[in-house]
Amino acid sequence: MTEQAITIPIxxxxxxxxxxxxxxxxEVLRWDLDMTGTKHGCDLGECGACTVLLDGHPVLACLTxxxxxxxxxxxxxxxxxxxxxxxxxxxxxxELGAAQCGYCTPGMILSARSLLNDNxxxxxxxxxxxxxxxxxxxxxxxKIIDAVHLAASRSSD
Amino acid sequence: xxxxxxxxxxRAPRVDAxxxxxxxxKYVDDxxxxxxxxxxxxxxxxxxxxxSSIDTSRAESLExxxxxxxxxxxxxTYGILPISQDENALAIDRVRYIGEPVAAVAxxxxxxxxxxxxxxxxxxxxxxxxxxxxDGLADDFPLIHGEGLGQNLHRSAALxxxxxxEGLGAADLVREDVFLFRGNTHAALExxxxxxxxxxxxxxxxxxxxxxxxxxxxxxxxxxxxxSGRIRVIAPHVGGGFGGKTDPFSHEITACKLSMVTGQPVxxxxxxxxxxxxxxxxxxxxxxxxxGFESNGxxxxxxxxxxxxxxxxxxxxxxxxxxxxxxxxxTYRIPNYRFEGVRVFTNKPACGPKRGxxxxxxxxxxxxxxxxxxxDLGLDPIAIRHVNAVEPDSMTVNHLRITSxxxxxxIDRVVEASGFSAKHGQLPRGRGVGFxxxxxxSGAGLPIYWNDMPQSEVQIKVDRGGGVTxxxxxxxxxxxxxxxxxxxxxxxxxxDPPDMNMVxxxxxxxxxxxxxxxxxxTFMAGNAALEAADKVRSRVFAAVADKLEIExxxxxAEHGRIEMGADRGSGMSWPDGVxxxxxxxxxxxxxxxxxxxxxxxxxxxxxxGISPAYSYSACVVELDCDPETGMVSxxxxxxxxxxxxxxxxMLAEGQIEGGVYMGLGExxxxxxxxxxTLHRGPxxxxxxxPTTLDMPPVECIIVESDDPEGPFGAKEVGQGPLLPVIPAxxxxxxxxxxxxxxxxxxxxDRIVAAMRDVSKGGTGRIGPDETPGFEFPPLTHVEPPxxxxxxxxxx
Numbered sequence: 001m002t003e004q005a006i007t008i009p010i011x012x013x014x015x016x017x018x019x020x021x022x023x024x025x026x027e028v029l030r031w032d033l034d035m036t037g038t039k040h041g042c043d044l045g046e047c048g049a050c051t052v053l054l055d056g057h058p059v060l061a062c063l064t065x066x067x068x069x070x071x072x073x074x075x076x077x078x079x080x081x082x083x084x085x086x087x088x089x090x091x092x093x094x095e096l097g098a099a100q101c102g103y104c105t106p107g108m109i110l111s112a113r114s115l116l117n118d119n120x121x122x123x124x125x126x127x128x129x130x131x132x133x134x135x136x137x138x139x140x141x142x143k144i145i146d147a148v149h150l151a152a153s154r155s156s157d
Numbered sequence: 158x159x160x161x162x163x164x165x166x167x168r169a170p171r172v173d174a175x176x177x178x179x180x181x182x183k184y185v186d187d188x189x190x191x192x193x194x195x196x197x198x199x200x201x202x203x204x205x206x207x208x209s210s211i212d213t214s215r216a217e218s219l220e221x222x223x224x225x226x227x228x229x230x231x232x233x234t235y236g237i238l239p240i241s242q243d244e245n246a247l248a249i250d251r252v253r254y255i256g257e258p259v260a261a262v263a264x265x266x267x268x269x270x271x272x273x274x275x276x277x278x279x280x281x282x283x284x285x286x287x288x289x290x291x292d293g294l295a296d297d298f299p300l301i302h303g304e305g306l307g308q309n310l311h312r313s314a315a316l317x318x319x320x321x322x323e324g325l326g327a328a329d330l331v332r333e334d335v336f337l338f339r340g341n342t343h344a345a346l347e348x349x350x351x352x353x354x355x356x357x358x359x360x361x362x363x364x365x366x367x368x369x370x371x372x373x374x375x376x377x378x379x380x381x382x383x384x385s386g387r388i389r390v391i392a393p394h395v396g397g398g399f400g401g402k403t404d405p406f407s408h409e410i411t412a413c414k415l416s417m418v419t420g421q422p423v424x425x426x427x428x429x430x431x432x433x434x435x436x437x438x439x440x441x442x443x444x445x446x447x448x449g450f451e452s453n454g455x456x457x458x459x460x461x462x463x464x465x466x467x468x469x470x471x472x473x474x475x476x477x478x479x480x481x482x483x484x485x486x487x488t489y490r491i492p493n494y495r496f497e498g499v500r501v502f503t504n505k506p507a508c509g510p511k512r513g514x515x516x517x518x519x520x521x522x523x524x525x526x527x528x529x530x531x532x533d534l535g536l537d538p539i540a541i542r543h544v545n546a547v548e549p550d551s552m553t554v555n556h557l558r559i560t561s562x563x564x565x566x567x568i569d570r571v572v573e574a575s576g577f578s579a580k581h582g583q584l585p586r587g588r589g590v591g592f593x594x595x596x597x598x599s600g601a602g603l604p605i606y607w608n609d610m611p612q613s614e615v616q617i618k619v620d621r622g623g624g625v626t627x628x629x630x631x632x633x634x635x636x637x638x639x640x641x642x643x644x645x646x647x648x649x650x651x652x653d654p655p656d657m658n659m660v661x662x663x664x665x666x667x668x669x670x671x672x673x674x675x676x677x678x679t680f681m682a683g684n685a686a687l688e689a690a691d692k693v694r695s696r697v698f699a700a701v702a703d704k705l706e707i708e709x710x711x712x713x714a715e716h717g718r719i720e721m722g723a724d725r726g727s728g729m730s731w732p733d734g735v736x737x738x739x740x741x742x743x744x745x746x747x748x749x750x751x752x753x754x755x756x757x758x759x760x761x762x763x764x765x766g767i768s769p770a771y772s773y774s775a776c777v778v779e780l781d782c783d784p785e786t787g788m789v790s791x792x793x794x795x796x797x798x799x800x801x802x803x804x805x806x807m808l809a810e811g812q813i814e815g816g817v818y819m820g821l822g823e824x825x826x827x828x829x830x831x832x833x834t835l836h837r838g839p840x841x842x843x844x845x846x847p848t849t850l851d852m853p854p855v856e857c858i859i860v861e862s863d864d865p866e867g868p869f870g871a872k873e874v875g876q877g878p879l880l881p882v883i884p885a886x887x888x889x890x891x892x893x894x895x896x897x898x899x900x901x902x903x904x905x906d907r908i909v910a911a912m913r914d915v916s917k918g919g920t921g922r923i924g925p926d927e928t929p930g931f932e933f934p935p936l937t938h939v940e941p942p943x944x945x946x947x948x949x950x951x952x
């Protein structure tokens with residue numbers, strides 16, 4: 001397997017890495033950088049647990065090769081807050097009980113963040129569309145949708 | 158019980174909510190240890206075969222491989238139930254399903270471990286495969302557990318309470334119906350993972366995504382032949398369970414063994430495909446139900462037969478079998494009742510407990526049959542439930558003790574909220590409403606290993622600054638048990654739940670709780686926590702009362718202070734009170750425990766179904782069903798649930814919404830299907846679960862019947878709300894199109910087939926017509942409880 005030197009800005013910090021050409025972004029995040037907020041759920045791009053933002057848009061880290069993202073901005077759940085002030089979605093998800101087991105939560109929040117970046121006042125249908133690639137087995141999505149609405153309304157205040 | 162509470166009944170986030178939403182929560186697969194190796198399993202490619210040889214030499218000599226083990230290294234059998242010790246961590250001599258682990262490797266990285274698996278040579282001699290229920294009941298297939306040919310029976314049961322023949326004879330209407338509930342699986346989003354570490358001092362630590370650290374602890378003690386005191390099992394945050402992490406699993410044992418062999422930590426994380434093979438999901442159950450009704454709808458007798466396709470191993474199957482017959486009587490007064498059931502082994506992944514454990518299948522059959530009977534009798538679906546609804550503080554014919562019961566209130570409130578009566582039979586073609594009810598246990602009345610010890614123990618330690626640490630082995634699998642415990646303790650001590658320090662699910666640190674199964678934690682661990690908190694409170698109150706020269710009864714604990722009655726500022730701060738208590742009585746460490754009252758009836762099998770309290774649910778589903786395509790679109794669900802008392806209404810709603818969601822998935826598309834013995838699609842691409850686009854709005858109605866024995870009156874909410882959803886969907890499809898889909902899931906092809914049947918002059922019913930000609934064992938006749946009237950005209 002050939003190896004490639006890449007530089008990925010992750011959450012605003014540049015990481016220089018030597019990766020084999022079949023290394024996925026998920027493996028780099030979890031195994032090489034110990035950034036475990038991004039979850040592994042299926043490795044086949046079906047569950048959405050590994051969703052991260054690539055240049056602001058949601059991608060599945062398990063289906064993204066690390067060398068494909070050389071030089072592109074990656075945002076993970078750890079990078080949504082600066083450690084002091086959480087993202088509005090992180091607060092509303094907590095506040096409304098939108099996380100139960102919490103395993104889908106990081107990916108769900110990143111998909112929702114991308115939506116709110118593009119659309120500050122989404123309808124329920126628009127939220128359902130944006131989150132339809134993120135599976136949750138606990139909540140029935142009800143409080144997740146509520147939390148996205150609440151974050152949107154707070155951001156517009 | 159006090160009338161007013163400060164934190165009980167308050168909508169509040171989980172105590173760990175921000176940790177979850179910021180991605181800081183650690184699940185097992187998120188953890189690493191220095192020198193950690195990666196473990197992987199080699200899966201059987203045969204469903205039923207003799208292993209004639211395994212050669213691991215090529216794998217062992219691969220650079221980077223630290224150990225390879227096979228069944229010979231782990232010869233001791235185990236299983237979750239004492240009566241079903243039929244599993245080995247790695248197959249010995251025989252494989253019984255495709256995907257069964259046959260060898261395990263530990264290597265320096267994933268790629269090396271994967272290559273090593275490819276270098277293990279296993280030779281199989283195939284045997285005839287036991288594919289279907291009928292194969293399992295036939296007597297000319299190879300025994301899956303045993304030698305030679307014969308019936309692959311796991312267990313059968315035959316019980317009669319009262320006189321069913323007499324009851325049926327006195328009925329105005331007797332219905333016989335056949336139903337098939339196909340199997341499905343939990344599909345928790347976190348795949349199972351285990352991280353084992355064996356120390357130089359001979360102590361083993363296992364971190365595992367398990368619902369039952371106590372039972373994993375017991376299994377490791379047995380299989381690894383280590384004293385339990387040398388084994389520590391920790392369940393950190395668990396990424397969903399739903400019953401799927403309630404057995405001891407192969408990878409938990411092999412990770413430990415590989416760590417013991419190599420002296421290095423070993424982590425095994427199952428792939429999504431492996432989780433589908435590990436399974437332990439909902440049993441496929443074929444059901445035959447014969448019920449007698451009076452003209453007013455009252456049930457005179459019921460004869461219920463179930464046939465379970467159990468897969469290759471026992472798991473919880475004996476309990477599941479009895480559960481398919483146990484709770485029919487928990488919602489309806491059935492004066493005469495006969496249950497016959499059988500579970501067979503087949504060469505497929507083992508079935509086990511999934512949310513509702515063995516009761517959603519018969520609930521589907523029962524609630525659909527009641528709708529059919531109502532139609533036959535010209536009654537409305539609500540009236541037939543009302544006339545049969547069980548009463549609070551009553552006994553059922555099969556010796557279940559009913560105490561608090563909000564069934565009637567659930568029915569009335571969900572009917573009113575949904576406008577059911579004005580809609581049923583009145584909506585345009587293609588649109589319908591359906592109704593059903595359910596009930597579930599607030600914890601199994603007996604532990605899995607029968608003993609006289611508590612089922613839950615909780616310890617509380619208070620430090621000199623007033624900090625409170627609560628220790629409990631209950632595993633939070635997302636249901637919120639840790640928050641529940643924090644709320645119960647905080648309420649009694651006048652503190653805030655997030656201020657509690659929670660130490661959970663660690664066999665070294667926490668006293669025993671049997672685990673997060675059978676909806677037992679709020680009732681049992683909650684009561685244990687309440688007792689422990691009351692002891693702490695009594696000690697603090699005694700010390701403060703002594704100091705203030707008043708009676709302890711005059712004190713209250715609230716808002717971080719101990720006050721004299723309602724007089725704010727009259728007493729002292731909580732930390733000052735704590736220091737007084739420690740000064741006068743020593744360390745402030747107290748414990749509490751809970752053990753269910755003895756509820757078993759006078760018959761074998763009565764251990765299944767008994768519970769200190771039952772929750773009740775009623776559900777209305779409104780949906781559209783396209784008569785041309787068979788596509789179902791659920792418009793709205795109303796669900797009323799009698800939880801006794803909602804300790805945290807927001808988290809309780811989350812359980813109701815999640816139960817509705819999971820029920821809709823099972824009703825509409827989830828199907829753990831096989832081509833012969835080969836899984837039809839062990840991935841989320843093939844195994845469809847509902848997304849945001851499939852999920853309708855849910856209206857939750859919380860009914861509080863204030864259970865006399867529950868903590869603050871609380872009962873369960875984790876499993877019960879799923880039960881009525883599936884039959885309510887079936888009944889709504891009938892209301893929409895007049896067809897009866899007596900087989901789950903209610904997929905477009907089945908609905909279209911039913912419509913075609915109607916167009917050809919048929920009844921529009923889809924589902925099996927017959928049951929196997931299996932001869933059940935002789936009936937055990939059980940006397941109903943003293944004072945129970947089996948007379949069909951009893952009120």
